[in-house]
Amino acid sequence: MEKYVKIKKLGEGSYGIVYEALNKLTGEVVAIKKLKTKCTSKEECKNQIEVKALQKIKHPNIVKLKEINGENGNVFLVFECMECSLYDRLNNIRMVSFSESEIKNLCFQLFQGLAHMHGNGYFHRDLKPDNLLLSKDHGIIKIADLGQARETDGEPPYTDYVTTRCYRAPEVFLHSSVYDPAVDMWAMGAIMAELFIHRPLFRGDSGGEVLYKICSVIGSPTESKWSEGLQLARNMNYRFPDHPGMPLASLLPSASSEALCLIATLLSWNPCLRPTATEALEHPFFDDVTPPIHVNKDLPWKRALLKPARSSKI
Incomplete structure (x- = not known):
C-alpha cells in the first residue's frame, strides 16, 4: 500500500x-x-x-x-473514485430537485446493475442512497458497498439486520428466515420515491414505527395480499395497524402515472408480486430511455419461499 x-x-x-x-x-x-x-x-x-x-x-x-x-x-x-453519493446529492440544499427525466435515467442504470447482480447469483441487501455513487456530472450512477451481499442460493437462515430501516423490506422486519433479491426491489421503490420528494418515504426510529408508516402509505396487508406475511407477524406476536393507505399521487405530486405505477408495484407487501430488475427495465416508465441494457436474461434468480421464523419483538 x-x-x-x-x-x-x-x-x-x-x-x-x-x-x-x-x-x-x-x-x-x-x-x-x-x-x-x-x-x-x-x-x-x-x-x-x-x-x-x-x-x-x-x-x-x-x-x-x-x-x-x-x-x-x-x-x-x-x-x-466517484464524486459523491446519492445521499450527498439529496441532502445538498444548494442542488435543485431531480427532474423526472433524471430520475428515470438514474433508476434505469440502477436496475441494469441489479439485473446483472441478481442474474449472476448475488443480491445486495443494503441498497440506500449512501451506497449509490454518482459521477462528476451526475450522469452515471453505480452500486457500491457489497459488504452485506449474499448469494441467491445461500443456505438459510438469513440475518434480519440488513440495510437502513427506511429501505428495509417488510419480510426482513418480520424476521423471515428466507428472503431473496425482492428485498433489493423494495429498497428501489423506496429510493425512487425519495428521488421525487428528497426525503425518505418510510422514515422511523424503530422497526415498528417504519412498519406503521408503511401501512399508512400503502395500506395494511390482508390475507389475500400477503398471507405469508401475516403468518410471520403472528409468529412474533406482532399485529399490523389497520390502515387503508393513501394514493401515492398525493405523496409524490410531481411523479407521472407511469412512475407511480412502478413505485407501487415495487412496494408490494408480497415479495413475489414485486417485479424483478429485468422486469422493471421493461416497465412503460422507461419506454423513452435509450441506453443499452446490460442484462443476461439467461441467468434468472429463483424466488425463495418465505418460511416462518422465530418469535421476536420488532
Missing part, C-alpha cells in the same frame, strides 16, 4: 472504513476500503463475500474493484 497516500476519510460502515487516496505512481485518485475483518491468508481474503461478488459481477453500473491488497492481516480494497 506504499504507493497510495490518504487524502481524507470518506465514510465508515459496519464492514469497513473508506478513504480517498492518491496513487503516487499514476496520479490517479481512488477510494480505498479497509475491511474491519482480518485475514490470515490471500485465500481467506478472496473468500470475503464482497470480494467474491465484485470479482464476478463486473458491470458499468456497479463500482469497479481495481485491486485487492493485504498488509499485516488487514484487507484493502481499491476502487474507482
Whole structure:
C-alpha cells in the first residue's frame, strides 16, 4: 500500500472504513476500503463475500474493484473514485430537485446493475442512497458497498439486520428466515420515491414505527395480499395497524402515472408480486430511455419461499 497516500476519510460502515487516496505512481485518485475483518491468508481474503461478488459481477453500473491488497492481516480494497453519493446529492440544499427525466435515467442504470447482480447469483441487501455513487456530472450512477451481499442460493437462515430501516423490506422486519433479491426491489421503490420528494418515504426510529408508516402509505396487508406475511407477524406476536393507505399521487405530486405505477408495484407487501430488475427495465416508465441494457436474461434468480421464523419483538 506504499504507493497510495490518504487524502481524507470518506465514510465508515459496519464492514469497513473508506478513504480517498492518491496513487503516487499514476496520479490517479481512488477510494480505498479497509475491511474491519482480518485475514490470515490471500485465500481467506478472496473468500470475503464482497470480494467474491465484485470479482464476478463486473458491470458499468456497479463500482469497479481495481485491486485487492493485504498488509499485516488487514484487507484493502481499491476502487474507482466517484464524486459523491446519492445521499450527498439529496441532502445538498444548494442542488435543485431531480427532474423526472433524471430520475428515470438514474433508476434505469440502477436496475441494469441489479439485473446483472441478481442474474449472476448475488443480491445486495443494503441498497440506500449512501451506497449509490454518482459521477462528476451526475450522469452515471453505480452500486457500491457489497459488504452485506449474499448469494441467491445461500443456505438459510438469513440475518434480519440488513440495510437502513427506511429501505428495509417488510419480510426482513418480520424476521423471515428466507428472503431473496425482492428485498433489493423494495429498497428501489423506496429510493425512487425519495428521488421525487428528497426525503425518505418510510422514515422511523424503530422497526415498528417504519412498519406503521408503511401501512399508512400503502395500506395494511390482508390475507389475500400477503398471507405469508401475516403468518410471520403472528409468529412474533406482532399485529399490523389497520390502515387503508393513501394514493401515492398525493405523496409524490410531481411523479407521472407511469412512475407511480412502478413505485407501487415495487412496494408490494408480497415479495413475489414485486417485479424483478429485468422486469422493471421493461416497465412503460422507461419506454423513452435509450441506453443499452446490460442484462443476461439467461441467468434468472429463483424466488425463495418465505418460511416462518422465530418469535421476536420488532
